[in-house]
Amino acid sequence: MKELKPAILMCLLFTVLCGGLYPAVVTGIAQAVFPHQANGSLITDVNGQAVGSELIGQPFTESHYFWPRPSATAEFAYNPMASGGSNNGPSNPAFLATVAERVEALRVTGVTGPIPADLVLASASGLDPHISLEAARLQIPRIAKMRNLSEDAVAGLVDIHTEGRQMGLLGEPRVNVLLLNRALDSQS
Amino acid sequence: MTFPNDLLQFLGLLGALLLLAYPLGTFMARVYNGEPTFLSPILAPCESLFYRICGVDRNDEMGWQRYALAMLLFNLVLFLTLMGMLLAQPALPFNPQGLPGLSWPLALNTAISFITNTNWQNYSGESTLSYFTQVVGLTVHNFVSAASGMAIVIALIRGFVRRTTATIGNFWVDLTRSVLYILLPLSLIGAVFLVSQGAIQNFSDYKTVPLTQSFSYDKPKLDEQGAPMLDPSGKPLTESVTAKEVSIPMGPVASQEAIKELGTNGGGFFNANSAHPFENPTPFSNLMEVLFILLIPAALTRTFGVMVGNTWQGTTLLGVMLFLFVVAFGVLHWSELASTPMLHHLGVMGGNLEGKELRFGLIGTDMFTVATTGTSCGAVVAMHDSLTPLGGLVPLSLILLGEIVFGGVGSGLYTMLAFAIIAVFVSGLMIGRTPEYLGKKIEVREMWMSIVIILVAGIVVLILSGLAMITPSAVASMANPGAHGLTEVLYAFASMANNNGSAFAGLTGNTNFYNLLGGLAMLIGRYVPAVSVLAMAGGLAGKKYVPPSLGTLPTDKFPFAFWLTLVIFIVGALTFFPALALGPIVEHLSMMGVN
Numbered sequence: 149m150k151e152l153k154p155a156i157l158m159c160l161l162f163t164v165l166c167g168g169l170y171p172a173v174v175t176g177i178a179q180a181v182f183p184h185q186a187n188g189s190l191i192t193d194v195n196g197q198a199v200g201s202e203l204i205g206q207p208f209t210e211s212h213y214f215w216p217r218p219s220a221t222a223e224f225a226y227n228p229m230a231s232g233g234s235n236n237g238p239s240n241p242a243f244l245a246t247v248a249e250r251v252e253a254l255r256v257t258g259v260t261g262p263i264p265a266d267l268v269l270a271s272a273s274g275l276d277p278h279i280s281l282e283a284a285r286l287q288i289p290r291i292a293k294m295r296n297l298s299e300d301a302v303a304g305l306v307d308i309h310t311e312g313r314q315m316g317l318l319g320e321p322r323v324n325v326l327l328l329n330r331a332l333d334s335q336s
Numbered sequence: 337m338t339f340p341n342d343l344l345q346f347l348g349l350l351g352a353l354l355l356l357a358y359p360l361g362t363f364m365a366r367v368y369n370g371e372p373t374f375l376s377p378i379l380a381p382c383e384s385l386f387y388r389i390c391g392v393d394r395n396d397e398m399g400w401q402r403y404a405l406a407m408l409l410f411n412l413v414l415f416l417t418l419m420g421m422l423l424a425q426p427a428l429p430f431n432p433q434g435l436p437g438l439s440w441p442l443a444l445n446t447a448i449s450f451i452t453n454t455n456w457q458n459y460s461g462e463s464t465l466s467y468f469t470q471v472v473g474l475t476v477h478n479f480v481s482a483a484s485g486m487a488i489v490i491a492l493i494r495g496f497v498r499r500t501t502a503t504i505g506n507f508w509v510d511l512t513r514s515v516l517y518i519l520l521p522l523s524l525i526g527a528v529f530l531v532s533q534g535a536i537q538n539f540s541d542y543k544t545v546p547l548t549q550s551f552s553y554d555k556p557k558l559d560e561q562g563a564p565m566l567d568p569s570g571k572p573l574t575e576s577v578t579a580k581e582v583s584i585p586m587g588p589v590a591s592q593e594a595i596k597e598l599g600t601n602g603g604g605f606f607n608a609n610s611a612h613p614f615e616n617p618t619p620f621s622n623l624m625e626v627l628f629i630l631l632i633p634a635a636l637t638r639t640f641g642v643m644v645g646n647t648w649q650g651t652t653l654l655g656v657m658l659f660l661f662v663v664a665f666g667v668l669h670w671s672e673l674a675s676t677p678m679l680h681h682l683g684v685m686g687g688n689l690e691g692k693e694l695r696f697g698l699i700g701t702d703m704f705t706v707a708t709t710g711t712s713c714g715a716v717v718a719m720h721d722s723l724t725p726l727g728g729l730v731p732l733s734l735i736l737l738g739e740i741v742f743g744g745v746g747s748g749l750y751t752m753l754a755f756a757i758i759a760v761f762v763s764g765l766m767i768g769r770t771p772e773y774l775g776k777k778i779e780v781r782e783m784w785m786s787i788v789i790i791l792v793a794g795i796v797v798l799i800l801s802g803l804a805m806i807t808p809s810a811v812a813s814m815a816n817p818g819a820h821g822l823t824e825v826l827y828a829f830a831s832m833a834n835n836n837g838s839a840f841a842g843l844t845g846n847t848n849f850y851n852l853l854g855g856l857a858m859l860i861g862r863y864v865p866a867v868s869v870l871a872m873a874g875g876l877a878g879k880k881y882v883p884p885s886l887g888t889l890p891t892d893k894f895p896f897a898f899w900l901t902l903v904i905f906i907v908g909a910l911t912f913f914p915a916l917a918l919g920p921i922v923e924h925l926s927m928m929g930v931n
Binding site: 149151152153154155156157158159161162163165166167168170171173174175177178179181182185186187188189190197198199200201202203204206207208209210213217223224225226227228229230231232233234235236237238239240241243244247248251261262263264265266268269270271272273274275276277278279280313314315317318319320322326329330333 | 463588684717
């Protein structure tokens, strides 16, 4: 068994190199150059207290907030400790019934016409912080009415919190729901 | 209109891939040939130190049996250490959440999963694994399982290049060079880039933050043993709870994310894998992750061409891979854009966004899905279970074909070479000539090994899926009813036997049935082809060179690429069409029939 010695020693050496040195170097560079990103892109309030992350969505159920996408995380929606999707198949009757309920919940708030898919279909991570521009615009009349603001004022806030395509090309234009709702709160 | 934009993103990806794979492939050929490179001044002393400590002589050439033995022994040591780590998790450091050890079937499945480059996840990272396990255990395995695959394909290439010798290289040297010169530098760059986009990299405790809007939900009541309590009618008891704050998990994510893509491993730090915003924060990070997945497999075709002394040999294989990639992407993207008639009927507009993240758009999501299943990666940005039926057929088919659309690092190219040998053989039969490939006669031994490499995973998938269908507890694991449930099981075994690791994740995989039989599938699917490849390499190295004659089929020209593509389609369709017809195809037809 001439090869047993290198097998054990190689395992040990690679553990030191790839499991010790490599993550340590990456952590060092990350913390020195990109501390905000490396620590979770946290949002802080006026007291410097962390109140969430730009990248992790939060649940909003009340009518005076913009609603995020549905979330299928375990225990409760937008549970960061249990990221994941619904894994519902497209032909699953239970899934279609759930979508129908979500569409109905939007209809009772006065929404007519086609519904943007992101507003009634759950995300992959269950933590998706964004909704589409269409999904945000659809909710503007409701928010304006609940908060006694003009629709133009709310639309202005939506515009401010719209992220365009990255480098003008990648991904889709989108709105960060948590940032938008916090901006709403600080206005009224 | 997103069409011109989609096209631009897709062409941009392919352009960047070819542009980067070309120099990387040349560089890798120099590394494996032991020639000096621009990294040698820094890394050569480190490499020598490795050999000195381990007692390896870099000129000690191995025959195929010894090469295979070294590879298997190394993997056995890795398996035992990881298994120990998973079971002993609470006794080890860097465990701020105080997570317990894993049950032994789950630990066994996970350990096999990571040594075989599968990275199937029957666990949820954020609530199961400590930082120590993630970094010292899994990150290391991401590197070395990828490097093992690369070493094996390089040994096979040497088999084609060498003439009448008994040796195919030194496993320890190939392994060390793969990690030091290729995987580590690329991962370092990749990880820092991902952090710049928002991927996290820290060893902090999980962060508790207040919710901007608190809300109530029904929480299942648990008894003292932690089992759900039921009311007399058998329904779970719940109590109303108000959530005011949540915990956000932290950890050294970026360093693992980079090697997870570059080594086509695919085991996510979090349960949602690359869909999680901390693993894949922006459309740009997503595009780069797709590029990382495809980069080394694509570059290996160039390495192959350089090493065999005719780069068109590699380019021909690359062309076949590119063609299959474009076709697979086209079908998937078209199907997801079209969504389903049921959703249209409910008034939902736009593509199928169930189980997808908005920031990547359908285009970014679909590029990732094809890349991750055309290789042995298996990281996901979308929940494959929620794809449209024909959309889901694409990743499943790519896996069943043996992951050759760029392929896993190493394993993709050696499987593609096995297909090439079969293509050469079949064409040889047609014209009544002894088939040759790269100047080597293809004889009984090569044919046997090629057939084993290509069919072993398929045989395992079909037998185990069939076994699942007659086992009530395995059927109960399905999350979706009907044909879709069959697809979940088929996908699970396809993914494990081909060392992919992605899942139709609705299936409850953490049961003894799937943990143990899945572990067996992963072992057979990895090591039987790997040893067959080495056996073939040893045989080829011993043959003498046959110069091409008038009767030789040129394998570096377009007609061969076309022929090879046909052979791949025929072998794939003959093996899997019946199973696919009962799963995704029947689901699609019934979906269209209902409306």
